[in-house]
Amino acid sequence: MDSINIKQLAEKLNLSTSTVSRAFRGHNDINKETKERILAMARELNYQPNHLASNLRENKSKTIAVVVPEIANNFFSRAINGIERMARDKGYHVLIYLTNDDFDKEVEFLSELHNGRVDGIIMSVTGEAKDHSYMHKIRKKSIPLVFFDRVYDDVVASKVLTNDYESSFTATKHLLEKGCKKIVYLVVNKNLSIGKMRMQGYCDALESSGIKFSEDLVIDCSNDMSSNMELLGQVFQTVKPDGVFASVERLALASYYVCHDLGIRIGQDLKIICFSSLEIAPLLNPSLSTITQPAFDMGGEAARILFRRLEDANPDEHENVVLASELIIRNSSL
Amino acid sequence: MDSINIKQLAEKLNLSTSTVSRAFRGHNDINKETKERILAMARELNYQPNHLASNLRENKSKTIAVVVPEIANNFFSRAINGIERMARDKGYHVLIYLTNDDFDKEVEFLSELHNGRVDGIIMSVTGEAKDHSYMHKIRKKSIPLVFFDRVYDDVVASKVLTNDYESSFTATKHLLEKGCKKIVYLVVNKNLSIGKMRMQGYCDALESSGIKFSEDLVIDCSNDMSSNMELLGQVFQTVKPDGVFASVERLALASYYVCHDLGIRIGQDLKIICFSSLEIAPLLNPSLSTITQPAFDMGGEAARILFRRLEDANPDEHENVVLASELIIRNSSL
DNA sequence: TTGTATGCGTTATCAC
C-alpha cells in the first residue's frame, strides 16, 4: 500500500485538490466542516502532504544543516542536542554533516547545500587553517549561515562564541596562583581563531604575573590520540612543566594517559586544567578542573539566531552572541 | 544573487533544458563537447540542479532519518558517526531526530517521515514500553526501517544487535569469580528487549553459580541522574550489595557518584561493571570495567543494511546482524 | 467558501 496523494484524497471526498490543500494550511478560507471532513479522511487513509512537492512549490525546505568537525565529542554532541531541540520547536528538520576536520569535506558539504536542500546552515569549522575564501563565493548565494565556537574571522556571518579570552586568562591565573612556574599551552591549531583567543588569554595572564611568554611552551598537537601521547610524553619529560593548560578536552585526556603511564602525579607534580564539556570530570582520577562551555545553550542560541533570520527576514543583519563558560576547579589543579 | 535554474542556464547556452539536464545525469546520449560546455557554464554561474525538484520527479530523497533517544551519549554519538560515514560514502544525507526517550515524540517523528522526506529510517527505540502497535500501521507504507541496539521484538524489520546475553553472562560470572555474593542489576527499563536480554544473562550466570535470583536485587532506575543517585544511595546502604552490574553507562556513573559521596570504596567494597562506550573508562577513579559495544560499527552496519534494501530492492528481506561486544576488566571490578 | 488553472525545477518520453 503506497502513499496516497492529494488528488486521490480529493476524489474520495468529491472535492477539488485546492480545497483539500487548504485544509492542511493555516488559512481560514475554508468551511470548518469541510476541513474536518478532509482531515478525518486523511487520517483514515494515512495521507500526509508530500513535503518535497510542497517545499518545491514554496521554495523552502524547513530543513537546516549542521556542519561540525565531529560528533563523538561531548561539546559537539551537546551543541547538536541544543540545535535539535530548538529546531523541533520551530518545526525544522536537522541534517548532520561531519567533516572529521577535513577541510575539503567542509567545502564539499557547503557547496552541496546550496541547491534548495536546506534553508540555513549552522557550522563549526574544521581545524585546518587553509584558504577559506571559498566561503565568500558561497556567501553571495545568501543562504543564512551561523557559526558557533569555531569560526572564520573573515567571513561575515552571525556567530555564537564563548568568552574564551577571559576564561583562559582566569584559568591560567589560577594555575599561577597555585604555584605553577612553567605552564605549557596545548593546542591543536594555533591559527584557528579559537586557538588564538585562548592562547592570548594564557599569554596575558603570564605577563600579568611578570612571567615571560615562551614559544617553547606552546605545544602544537594533532587530533590523533597516540601521536599526541607520544609528543606529550616527550614534552613532560624534557620540558618538565608543572602546569598544563589544554585548549581542548582531548589534549587534557591525552595528558592524563601520559601522566598515568609515566607516574607523574597530577595535581602534585603537574597541575592540569582544560576546556572541556565532559560531564564526568568529577569522576576522573584525579577529578579534572575544567572550563566548561554551555554547549547545549550555544547550539540552541545558534539555532535561535538562524531561525530569526529565516523567519523575520532581514538577511543582512548579523548577530554576535557571547555566552559565558564556567570555570570549575577540581583536584587536577589543586 | 539568487540561485539560477536550469531554464536560465539553458537560455545562456542557447540550448534546451532537456539537453542541459542530460549533462548532469549519467547518460551518454549527449555530445561530449556540449556536455563540457554546459558543465563549464554551470561552474561559472554556480548552478546546481535543485534537489527538491529532481527528487520530486524521481520520487526519492537520497536522505535517511536516524531516530535515537539521545545524542549526548557516547554510544549513540558513535553510532551516528558510523551511520554518517556510510551514508556519505553512498551519497545519502542524514536527518537526526532525538526522542529524549519520549515515546510520543517517537510516534510523532515516525509518522512525519512517511511523506517523501526520507527514503529509509534507522532507529533505536525509546525506553518507554508502551504499546507500539502504531509501528505496524506505519510499516505497511513500506519505507525501509532498520533497528539497532534497542529494538521492538514484535516488529518485523532488519536489526543490528550485540551479543548482550553472552556479555552479561560473562560479566556477571566475572563478578562472581571475584568474590561477589550479592550483585545488584541496574536497569532503566526492564521491559525493553535490551534490558531483558541483559538481565537474562545476569540471571543465568547467577544460577550457574548456584545463586538464586532475587527480584529485590533488580533496581529499576530512570533516566534522571539525581533521582537515580537518591535511589542508589538507599540501595547501597540498605541492601548493601558487593557487586553492581549496570545495564547502561549512566547507571554505573551514578553509582560512582554515590560511592564517592558515601565513602564506599569501588573495587574493594563494591565491584562495578557495566555496558559502556566511554572511551576514558581507564581514567576514572578507579578505572571502570566495561562491556564495550562496537557502536561505530553498529551504526555503519545498520546503514549498510538499509542502503542494500534501498538499492538492491527486495523489500521483504530482513537481515539480522549480531556484533560482538568487548569485555574489558579494569580496577572497578578487581 | 470552493473550483480552475498555472507554475515551482526537474527529468523522461517521444519526436525530429
Place this chain on the structure above:
DNA sequence: GTGATAACGCATACAA
C-alpha cells in the same frame, strides 16, 4: 544528438 512536452504533488491567484 537535441528539442518540445508532460508529469511529479502541491499551493496559490483568480474566477465563480
